[in-house]
Amino acid sequence: MPAATETIVTARSRVTVSVTGRSDVGHVRQVNEDSFLAESPVYVVADGMGGHARGDVASQTMIAQLSHSVRRGEPTTPEVVFTAITAANSQIMSWADQIGIAGTTVAGLALVSLSTQTDCHWMAFNIGDSRVYLWSDDALRQITVDHSAVQELIDDGAISAAEALTHPERNIVTRAVGVETDADPDVWLLPASGRQVFVICSDGLTREVTDDDILGVLREHPDDPAERLVQLALDSGARDNVTVLVVDASTVDTTPPSPGYHDNRSLGYLEQTLPRV
């Protein structure tokens, strides 16, 4: 997908988003069960699972529900996104009797307007082990926290992040869309401010490509960073499907100066305490 650029204008700011995305079946698997959506204001990667039980349809269902629900070109709300996830969850669950159990991860980013009392936010959300990263202050930070067996082991200090890559349970996700009656994503809200570059990817990227290599690609500012990242994964073997979205957003504050408003925000920062708990 070549870079697509779009500008979203809100009451208080102007957000310009340039997005590239690519998905590849990889070298080993026969079916690409990953899907992605890149239609402003929502950017999502879904990694279907279920093998012969149609994981590809599961991830496509997730994408279709979001695509139908979210109105284009303007900030959405968290409720719209959650409702779409719930709808996809019900739909995938309903197949269990006919075509078998399937599921999908979902990780994404949506520009949301929460209320008139606050500025626009980027909402990152996830269920499963697809991820959202933020490149900021020349560091790559993983925002979302996987719902996976190895993440639990990491949280407990039982294994390191490096050991997780080769751990025998690395394929076990503890939550997914379509396997439980309830699909409640975890959510992060980051104020939209300055330049923010997000990488949304399925585990096919992070299994094969290190954070440093991802950072290296971003620093080079290629025309199509998503294509470059997928190529890196393919060069490393790409045992799983690989899907990458790179969302390059710039937010300009257009709030008219008014008495008492002290605009001292710098470009590109984020709350230092923010991404990981």
Add this chain to the structure above:
Amino acid sequence: MAFHYEPSLAEEWLAVATPGRVLVARANGDAERVRMLSETWTTNVSVQEVLEILTSNGLGATEPFALVFWVTGAMEDKGLGVIVRGDATVAVDTEDGEVTVSSGGVTTWSEQVIERAHAFVVTLPSHAAGSGGELPLGEGVAWVRRIGYGAADAPQQRDVARRASGAGPELPAEAAPTGEATVTSAPSTGPAVDASGSNEGTRPGESASTVRVAQSADDREAPRDPAEAPATAPEETRVFHTVSGIAHDGTSIEASADQAGGPEIDHSYDFLFDATIVQSGGARSQLTQAADEADQPAASDPVASLGDHDGHTVLASDVQEARRSAREAVPGASGAHAVPVHDHRYAIVLPDGSRQPLTAPVVLGRAPSVSHVPASVLPHLITLTGDDISRSHVRIAVEGGTVVVTDLHSSNGTQIVAPGRPPQLLRGGEPTPVIAGTVVDLGSGVVLQITGA
């Protein structure tokens, strides 16, 4: 009338019995805490003073406790006061049935006044073995696993009845309407999340810890009282009916039910191709506890399958239950356990004079953000402007019927002024309960007020 208690063989929960009052607090053998708690034995110390002693190191550092008090000899007409923080549970027998009080995951504590009570039992999650029997306690201090007052035989009779019925699988259903579940089967309820005693708290939306704790609770109860085995069995079933057990263990009834409708899935395919598989939150706990549970046939299978890593995509029907209970452990999420339902009767008056009802947690700041919360409890964000305001400055929420203000480690701090009290600077990250009328000062002249809605 005296209290009756089951002695604990470990110095974990200390009960301080006073006429008309019992305090049970986690002391974990800490001599200083034991001394501090023991000071409350006399009726000269008021309930208010007991609470002040308990929270003397700040609310954040306050260990779990249960405090039950009444006007001596008049429990039934004057009402029974119950305050619970952390993982203790108080079950009260009243003329209208049983009422259970637990903290329900709130960061402060639960308070309830219960009318027409005639007996109660405080149940403590404990790793230690108990003696099994019960002893009377007039006034004094003892290490306990459980302590009650009035109708001393009632809890045991219920236990016996339940065991005798042998109706293992019916236990949760039978217990739910009466709220008795917390008396004998704590692992099945929300508050039992804390039963591990590790104080780690449950991360929102994470089912794993619920499952894990449920297991460990069962583990330690089983050897203590073999007669309870039938009652705990369904809990174990629930935990172990997970995915990979299904893949390998064709004997599981639920497993075959889950798989019956679906097509056969090729195990080797997914294994080769690094497929992702879904497993309930209990996956890891089964591994880590495998050694303890080797004698449980159901437990050993998941371990084998994880090692084998067959890549089977599976659905554990019980995951739903585990997720539900995890969600209920989240403050603010809808919960079925005995936390009293509070209408949202508080609001924040913002600097511009508008009111923000506290129907959801509110995070205020110059550029407020939210990190890692379940979608179901997403807070409301409000942008405030001012040089001294931090990006995410303060969080205000109603928890357990009380407004709690938390300074989010802001650069310049947050001051609160309760009516008629001197200003107080909040400690960063420490939830502080406030009353209606309290003024919250964020600096830069930005002042909020908490009001009754």
